[in-house]
Amino acid sequence: MDALDIARLQGILAQIEHDAAQATDRGQVATYIPELAKIDPAQFAIAVSLPDGTTLTAGDAAVPFSIQSISKVFMLAIALGRLGDQLWQRVGREPSGLAFNSILQLEREKGIPRNPFVNAGAIAVTDAVLAGHQPKDVLGELLRFIRMCAEDDDIHINKSVAASEQATAHRNIALAEFMAAEGNLRNPAALTIGTYVHQCAVEMTCAQLARAGRFLTNAAGAPRLVSPARVRRINALMMMCGHYDGSGEFAYRAGLPGKSGVGGGILAIAPGRASIAVWSPGLNERGNSKLGSAAIETLTRETGWSVFG
Amino acid sequence: MDALDIARLQGILAQIEHDAAQATDRGQVATYIPELAKIDPAQFAIAVSLPDGTTLTAGDAAVPFSIQSISKVFMLAIALGRLGDQLWQRVGREPSGLAFNSILQLEREKGIPRNPFVNAGAIAVTDAVLAGHQPKDVLGELLRFIRMCAEDDDIHINKSVAASEQATAHRNIALAEFMAAEGNLRNPAALTIGTYVHQCAVEMTCAQLARAGRFLTNAAGAPRLVSPARVRRINALMMMCGHYDGSGEFAYRAGLPGKSGVGGGILAIAPGRASIAVWSPGLNERGNSKLGSAAIETLTRETGWSVFG
Amino acid sequence: MDALDIARLQGILAQIEHDAAQATDRGQVATYIPELAKIDPAQFAIAVSLPDGTTLTAGDAAVPFSIQSISKVFMLAIALGRLGDQLWQRVGREPSGLAFNSILQLEREKGIPRNPFVNAGAIAVTDAVLAGHQPKDVLGELLRFIRMCAEDDDIHINKSVAASEQATAHRNIALAEFMAAEGNLRNPAALTIGTYVHQCAVEMTCAQLARAGRFLTNAAGAPRLVSPARVRRINALMMMCGHYDGSGEFAYRAGLPGKSGVGGGILAIAPGRASIAVWSPGLNERGNSKLGSAAIETLTRETGWSVFG
């Protein structure tokens, strides 16, 4: 990307940030995790990281936020590295058509979650990585991996958020115990969920998150931490399932693979081009960042980065 | 694409056709439509049409087959042209997580089908196009549109197949009547289903289908029959919902938007590059062409056409 | 029952009618069948028929009303007489846990309705009786049977109600077509549903209905039109499934087998003692007569007729 293109892209980000600042309906901050409920909904950030690491930002891109379910992408990459295709014996690869925390489907399909990005599926992935290890080792590995992706060591787990999430983790424990009943859990539910809530409490800035996603662009010059074939598969899963039962809407509007978190962050990938992170704490009715989704829609429209032509 | 690339692509198609010919497990031909149950499962074809209309083929690419649900893509394009975003009041844009002919979801969501590619959704789309018109006019419009897309007038409806499908259309009628009960049908169910079964009975060769799909590539030189923004949206819907509850698997393996039909055909789009058609009558357990799916997976792996990097 | 008991029972009915007249929240008249939506909700009737035919009444017990789903009891008796236990190959005997017109369960259980009193099950029963006969013959047989039960020939089908119901029968047609798709319908859906809507349009007064139910008491002196063992089974089905997903509540409060209709009628049986009919057009949120349910609860409390001790 030459200097002119970069200037134009910077202009697009500035405009997106400007529009977001005007927005009156910013969605609802998630309330079921008390620590997250305290976040100021007026914040907004966007960051685009090019394969070479050049990172353009607008808004509060230096404010750390809780990446929550976006952590599922990094843990999935670790799980695939460790288990390869064996992982797919424990979790499927299809959209669920249901809410992110639904237990219905687990009953219908004998404890095999539909995909690694609904809560049940992510718990199964974490449980698979955990097998035979201590939670702190797994969390250490996750942090090392994310820091390597971002080329930045200043990325941490927020223990207050983890504690807050642990205290209201009943539904996630129910998912884990249900999988245990069906033979699809390898560790005590308390251990797996304890690891899971800490994983979700990783904090990053928008700039860090955008940089961390570059390995998923498969672009020349980007860090190569995972094989190109596996990158494509992770992107496919993000496209199909990354926004829960709003995944269709995100694909329709934004045209990129992406993964949202209940903290209001979204990581989206423009294959071969850039890694994109947005953050706005207010969520839409599907639990995805309201202004964040709109921002990526605008960005792909203005850049022509949609994978759909 | 230069001559060398074309020669290489032709080689890939030849290899795919060769591999398909060796396959022993070819899936099961659909039996619920008696006319389709008669089809010889040993047939296989693949065709790739470049934006300028250059079309490479291998196998039985000149044999007409019943495109069945692939017709839903063309009817959707017509419906969007006529109704624009109003169409989305009657049908959603999310994967369903259920079989193509499920009625469960209609009950849960008050008669609004999850997306335009499950049967209920396609029936709603056809019903929307039909409103105020005669079935023969709508079917005439569909044929004219497909012929224009393919730049080929030798495309027809197979009346035996339509009659065969009509005779076993109970479940589709149930879907239509259920939508009628919920206020989401504008015509008598018999009229809408009559139109629908004829639409599904359109016959094309693989070469024709590949050519017909070029308008969805948004590539320079391809026919521009629909706005680029709408093309992207149709592609997004094909990616998310084009293979029913096997859509995740197709995205994961093939990495392209595509739409399958119970006749064993698949139309897939490599945005900016090519339109691809395959045909092999045997289906996998999700109702998608078994060898056809594998063929597109091989093609994208060999060409690097996956949209996911 | 001696004269004193009869006088006391008459007093109970008078008190029930008096209380009903004071009620301000009378429920909602069903609106989905236009002809029924016109009924004056202020009407109320109760009738108790003793085995010997002595019938005590209070309120509008001489006003004919549409018995609707109560007709399912009589058609079931005819079906069991004709097919015996073979009927149970086509319909189950369990409560559904779902609304009266739900189609969900049909999909889950391959077209076999849960019981003969949800709409799908009643349609299967009517279809079974219809096989090889004309609708008018089946409807004639039904009327003859009901008249014989009531020992009263002045019982008819209201053709305006049938026509009104036919015009809004989409959901019932969907149920029938879905069963056809699963191989559980013997006649064209139009024929079966045509018969079904006429069956539901039988009109009777409360006094007639109470008299017609005596054969279900298995009491000495009551008409014996069905074997005692079969009577017990029909009563069991009414207890378990007679009030749709309000059956548990009716059993809990009233303690008798009963069958409700959307016209606001309920037929309840006190085995060995009496047949009871109530009518009040306003329905509760489960689709059962609101004041009618309360009236039978009061009656069993005052008489000690609960089957539960």
Add this chain to the structure above:
Amino acid sequence: MDALDIARLQGILAQIEHDAAQATDRGQVATYIPELAKIDPAQFAIAVSLPDGTTLTAGDAAVPFSIQSISKVFMLAIALGRLGDQLWQRVGREPSGLAFNSILQLEREKGIPRNPFVNAGAIAVTDAVLAGHQPKDVLGELLRFIRMCAEDDDIHINKSVAASEQATAHRNIALAEFMAAEGNLRNPAALTIGTYVHQCAVEMTCAQLARAGRFLTNAAGAPRLVSPARVRRINALMMMCGHYDGSGEFAYRAGLPGKSGVGGGILAIAPGRASIAVWSPGLNERGNSKLGSAAIETLTRETGWSVFG
């Protein structure tokens, strides 16, 4: 009941025991609780206790067995005594149409179980009784109540069975945690489930169980431990929900309110007449004692005790 009737009844029990001894298909012993999987399936017992305590038996009526879910009836009586109708804010009164351990319905209905006899509902009942008390106090109260019902102090909890059940309680924990997530659990899941598995591990002989059920007959001479109105309601709930999704079948065949346990026991009540207990460890496909269900069907046929006339 006079001496002649008693002799006749004794003859019926002997015949039932004789028939059971001949049975070759005895169902399957539950395997998911390891301690129960060891039970000899050849055992069979039946006991009928008359209101005055006279108890007739046949077979292994002096062998203690694990009453399992039959304990739910006694705990429900205690809960209603303590909380009255407030209990119904936490659990419904309708059949579920689903398996005893289903979690589907909890998700659909916001954590309110359908009835007190499915596992989720029974856990909610135990949780309600537990509130503010220690598990050992609640279990002590349960044992005292059952012993008072049976007029027999030799009734205990089998700690090996409880431990065995605790070790495989994942699904019950999932149900409890799911209810906790929906605000319908008052104690830590571990505490409630710990109490629940001990409650299920109560052991009684068939003779003891039959005697313990007399308070549910509302018969003159039987122990009056619960008001007659409440007895009727408990019986109604047993009729509607006592055999999970085989409740309709039990009502149809046996015609009595009853509650089954996965240990192979059934308690059935003939209101005004007798309390009946059977035990045969092999279960049918709905999880209810196979020979036990048949035995009660024969008993009611021979005695005319069906509540349905």
